[in-house]
Amino acid sequence: MKWQDGRRADPKPCREKDEGRFEISSRDGQARLGKLHTKHGILETPCLLPVINPNIRTIEPREMWDKYGIQALITNSYVIWKHEHLKEPALSDGVHELIDYPGVIMTDSGTFQSYVYGDVEVGVEEIVQFQKDIGVDIATMLDVFSRPDMTHSQVEKAVDETIKRASISIKTAGNVMLNGPIQGGLFPELRAKSASGMSALEFTVHPIGGIVPVMEQQMYRDLAKIMLACKSNLSPDRPVHMFGCGHPMLFPMLIAMGADLFDSAAYVLFARDGRMLTPWGTERISDIEEWPIIVPAVANITPSEVRAMKKQERTVLLSKFNLEVTLQEMSRCRQAIRDGTIWRLAERRSHEHPALREAFLWLVTNPARSSMDPLILDEISASKEFGEELGKWEEHWDWLVNAQFTPRNGGEAWGGTDTHHRPHVEMARRRLFARWRSRKPGDVIVFHGASAPWRERVGGLIDRLFNSDYEMFVQTPLGLVPWGLEDLNPWAHIEGPDWLWKRKPNYAWIQRELARLGVYDRKIISIDISDTEELHNRVFEKLGMEPQERDSETRKQYQIVDKLCVLCNVDISDAIELCKDSTFIMSRTDRIRNMINSDGVHLFSPRLGEGGISLTVPGARKLHSLRKAPVPDGFNSADLRLHAGEGPAWVVVDNDAEPFVKEGRNVMHGFVTGCDSWIRPGETVLIVNSAGGLLAIGRSQSTSKELQTFTKGIAIKVRDGCP
Numbered sequence: 001m002k003w004q005d006g007r008r009a010d011p012k013p014c015r016e017k018d019e020g021r022f023e024i025s026s027r028d029g030q031a032r033l034g035k036l037h038t039k040h041g042i043l044e045t046p047c048l049l050p051v052i053n054p055n056i057r058t059i060e061p062r063e064m065w066d067k068y069g070i071q072a073l074i075t076n077s078y079v080i081w082k083h084e085h086l087k088e089p090a091l092s093d094g095v096h097e098l099i100d101y102p103g104v105i106m107t108d109s110g111t112f113q114s115y116v117y118g119d120v121e122v123g124v125e126e127i128v129q130f131q132k133d134i135g136v137d138i139a140t141m142l143d144v145f146s147r148p149d150m151t152h153s154q155v156e157k158a159v160d161e162t163i164k165r166a167s168i169s170i171k172t173a174g175n176v177m178l179n180g181p182i183q184g185g186l187f188p189e190l191r192a193k194s195a196s197g198m199s200a201l202e203f204t205v206h207p208i209g210g211i212v213p214v215m216e217q218q219m220y221r222d223l224a225k226i227m228l229a230c231k232s233n234l235s236p237d238r239p240v241h242m243f244g245c246g247h248p249m250l251f252p253m254l255i256a257m258g259a260d261l262f263d264s265a266a267y268v269l270f271a272r273d274g275r276m277l278t279p280w281g282t283e284r285i286s287d288i289e290e291w292p293i294i295v296p297a298v299a300n301i302t303p304s305e306v307r308a309m310k311k312q313e314r315t316v317l318l319s320k321f322n323l324e325v326t327l328q329e330m331s332r333c334r335q336a337i338r339d340g341t342i343w344r345l346a347e348r349r350s351h352e353h354p355a356l357r358e359a360f361l362w363l364v365t366n367p368a369r370s371s372m373d374p375l376i377l378d379e380i381s382a383s384k385e386f387g388e389e390l391g392k393w394e395e396h397w398d399w400l401v402n403a404q405f406t407p408r409n410g411g412e413a414w415g416g417t418d419t420h421h422r423p424h425v426e427m428a429r430r431r432l433f434a435r436w437r438s439r440k441p442g443d444v445i446v447f448h449g450a451s452a453p454w455r456e457r458v459g460g461l462i463d464r465l466f467n468s469d470y471e472m473f474v475q476t477p478l479g480l481v482p483w484g485l486e487d488l489n490p491w492a493h494i495e496g497p498d499w500l501w502k503r504k505p506n507y508a509w510i511q512r513e514l515a516r517l518g519v520y521d522r523k524i525i526s527i528d529i530s531d532t533e534e535l536h537n538r539v540f541e542k543l544g545m546e547p548q549e550r551d552s553e554t555r556k557q558y559q560i561v562d563k564l565c566v567l568c569n570v571d572i573s574d575a576i577e578l579c580k581d582s583t584f585i586m587s588r589t590d591r592i593r594n595m596i597n598s599d600g601v602h603l604f605s606p607r608l609g610e611g612g613i614s615l616t617v618p619g620a621r622k623l624h625s626l627r628k629a630p631v632p633d634g635f636n637s638a639d640l641r642l643h644a645g646e647g648p649a650w651v652v653v654d655n656d657a658e659p660f661v662k663e664g665r666n667v668m669h670g671f672v673t674g675c676d677s678w679i680r681p682g683e684t685v686l687i688v689n690s691a692g693g694l695l696a697i698g699r700s701q702s703t704s705k706e707l708q709t710f711t712k713g714i715a716i717k718v719r720d721g722c723p
């Protein structure tokens, strides 16, 4: 971004062939940092499009561009069309000239006016043609508004009529990008119908419509349901816009569920009656002596001085305050996506308003209920409604969980009970439960009482127990983790108070965890490792066995086998065979760096950061040769349990991409012709050609649906080509 003398240079148009394309540059589950390519610059998402009323410009659009760096705004084509003094110059000079704004301009169609005032007199084709004629970047078709108080049949009519109007609107828009709004009121099945119907047509963006009254009445739980029902049925390669949503308090939760664009007149509307937006709700200028946040607009003025201002002047100042606070929360969300903490931000913000907390709790408990541990449900009342909805939302929760990038770097900051419900924690646990296999037939030992790194505390003891029949686990606040995976994220990286690790073992809970790991009917021996004084002797005494010699080689093989099974989906007997008689290169801190097999070939390297594992080219060739399933020829997604042990997911690329990928270049969207149904973001994958020949090793950045639909951006980050 370039500023000179307080002005910002005009945007550069995107490449012609990219116009209308949307790509993802970074993701955190369903939250994404995206780029929408337009004639008036590349719009970086998620972002807020301030609403400009062309008749009353409280903050000048030029100031939005120059001072605030706002890349896009939204105005109303119906208002322009209706007023001759706006219509004429818009038609002759274009909308950018009319409102003096060089960035991306989206226009709405008059649907909202019809909701507020009754019918509008403009035609379906006419309003799209008008938007095209005035040169907007993103136009909106005339959809039919669905209110939350409408009956099922009224809403269905609105959905059907909107879909009916879509084709002619798309035809009229020609090469102008078009918004295809999703309606459906409060009925999830109608939201799903609208989303899949509209998604099948050539729209560029999908706004979620009919949500203004839902937000006004603070029906945030319904908003969460609407979002899930719409998003999981929309094609992921299209940005999703939240019509009329500009309260910063809602951004984190909606972005975590995949919202890309927001628009709002709230910054002005609230300012007009002396209200200030903050990420924790709304405050009134009449009630405060101190600013809730210091932003440039109010840096040199006190609330009482603002109260004394004339109404118009006060409105402008409070509008700026609201806009600055809103932009600040949006940047916070964008950074959180980069940091992988968007869910945590949504979690924190959920405490700001009772209705938002209710929505969040519904989201993390009701859809996920059947996969959760009853012991961690204590915060939620098992109300009638929860019971009635049981099972209905599971696939939507899966849609959120399956998009999580794991394993990931960085600490898992403890946030109370909510920590258990984080979708990426759930993804890590599902992967563990689906793929880990017990190899020891004996009793179970559960170490507890201390935080990671456990190897530093009891590594020596573990080595002395590895030749026994004991299956060993560590009790962590996020569940049991097998010893072989003791350095894996998130279990090994939980940041929280000491008491978290001091919890006494709960045998019912341990048994449930073991059952999920496929370990049944074993005696459980818990060992407190908070005090390491004389620990070895105490343990051998408790187990009734003689102290053993250290056998770190067996333990190392175990660790690699566990990682291969859980993280690369390798069959347990194949993994054991691959690791037989291997040797290990160790780090200075005595962690495995490389595994060399019995023929002296370096096959695998554990990643020390998050506890993952990387394949070398010979390692990838070995896993490739073990494959029994046919070459995938489509884009399905299936439960991990159904394909456990079938090897790392394969990604098939077309002939054009083959030479580049073989050289180690990334796989770009648009060149993938199929993938295995067990692919997930963050997983190690093998990239193959249509005959199944190995081309490269990579890490998927995408879900299978994303591989199927996106045409721009990185699909798979390639680690090594296999020439």
Ligand code: GUN
Pocket: 108, 109, 110, 111, 112, 140, 141, 143, 145, 146, 181, 208, 209, 210, 211, 212, 243, 244
């Ligand atoms: N603005 C706020 N809600 C809506 C909606 O549902 N449709 C359109 N076109 N504009 C809106």
